[in-house]
Amino acid sequence: MGQKDVNSNACKIIILGPPGAGKGTQAEFIAQRLGLPHIATGDILRDEVKRKTKLGQKAKEYLERGLLVPDDLVIAIVKERLAGKDGFILDGFPRTREQAQALEDLVNLDLVLNIKLSAAELIRRLSARRVCADCGRNYNLLLRPPKQEGRCDLCGGRLFQRPDDQPEVIKQRYEVYEQQSAPLVQFYKERSILREIDGEGAVEEVLQDVLKAVNNND
Ligand code: AP5
Numbered sequence: 001m002g003q004k005d006v007n008s009n010a011c012k013i014i015i016l017g018p019p020g021a022g023k024g025t026q027a028e029f030i031a032q033r034l035g036l037p038h039i040a041t042g043d044i045l046r047d048e049v050k051r052k053t054k055l056g057q058k059a060k061e062y063l064e065r066g067l068l069v070p071d072d073l074v075i076a077i078v079k080e081r082l083a084g085k086d087g088f089i090l091d092g093f094p095r096t097r098e099q100a101q102a103l104e105d106l107v108n109l110d111l112v113l114n115i116k117l118s119a120a121e122l123i124r125r126l127s128a129r130r131v132c133a134d135c136g137r138n139y140n141l142l143l144r145p146p147k148q149e150g151r152c153d154l155c156g157g158r159l160f161q162r163p164d165d166q167p168e169v170i171k172q173r174y175e176v177y178e179q180q181s182a183p184l185v186q187f188y189k190e191r192s193i194l195r196e197i198d199g200e201g202a203v204e205e206v207l208q209d210v211l212k213a214v215n216n217n218d
Contacts, residue, residue: 009035010086011059011105013214014093015177016184017115018124019173020129021199024138026115026210027091041074041092043136046162064206064211066164066172067114068095068180075102082106095181098186112188114214115206117199119174130159 011034011158015023019181024040045063055073062069078093080104092099103109130170134157139146147153165171188194193211198205 008041011111012035012087012090013104013111013113013183014090014106015115015195016181016188016197017113017150018117018122018177018182019170020126021115021117022125022203022206023091023115025203026197026206027064027089029207029211030214031089034087036087036089037085037184039088039090039093041077041090042099043092044077044081045069056065064163064169066176068176071096071098071102071149075099078103079106088169095177096186097183097187100184109191109193110148111214112191112194113197113210114185114188114194115199121200123167123170123172126165127167129165130161132157133160134158 011122013036015027015030023034024042025039027038029177030036030125045059049060049063050056054075058073059069062128068074074095075098078090078099080089082090089101094103096217101130125140126141128143130139130141130146131137132152132155135152137152137154138144139159146159150159151157152159155179163169185194197209198215201209
């Protein structure tokens, strides 16, 4: 990684890793810490599906089946979201070589975090994830259960399981990750901006490693 001060709101970070590695969890912390917008393509696509927009209708089946939404659609979303932003933390993008190339044509990245997690642990975590239908808050029945079963602590909304957190779809998402997204680790290694993060520990332990990488002081 270069010597640029990444503790600023002009910092451009992406976060890679298999499904359930903890990208969203860690990205939220970094975004708060550095005052950066957290741009998560999965969240954006799920919102489009929920609102039944044209894009949502096109994306729905891909999400449900655990497949990647076509590059042109996702690249267009990201271009629009990044416009006018000096810094950001991008979560869930890029996922293909074509997306990585499009991003490279658009911005100079400061840091790429790659969270590593075993298949067994990601299946365990994703199977236990629940999401509030109203405010979107994430729970985990193993790690962070709600106070009242099936209800959001914050707004009382109904908790549901993401359709793509069913075991067979998790398996599909993992295969897609291995085939199409894992090769991006090498892409960014070649650019010397990649930092590997062990995702197996508790959230706070992983966060410490992430912050070290962000501060470039390990
Ligand atoms: P997306 O929403 O990006 O899904 P994903 O990459 O599979 O990631 P997840 O949200 O499942 O997991 P995460 O790594 O963020 O982990 P989290 O922090 O939530 O994408 C969904 C779909 O959208 C894709 O399949 C595709 O169809 C489409 N899509 C999105 N981007 C696309 C793109 N660029 N191109 C094409 N299609 C695209 O944690 C998971 C669980 O573990 C939570 O319950 C959490 O509480 C828990 N947890 C987190 N950290 C820990 C820890 N350290 N210890 C214990 N539990 C933990």
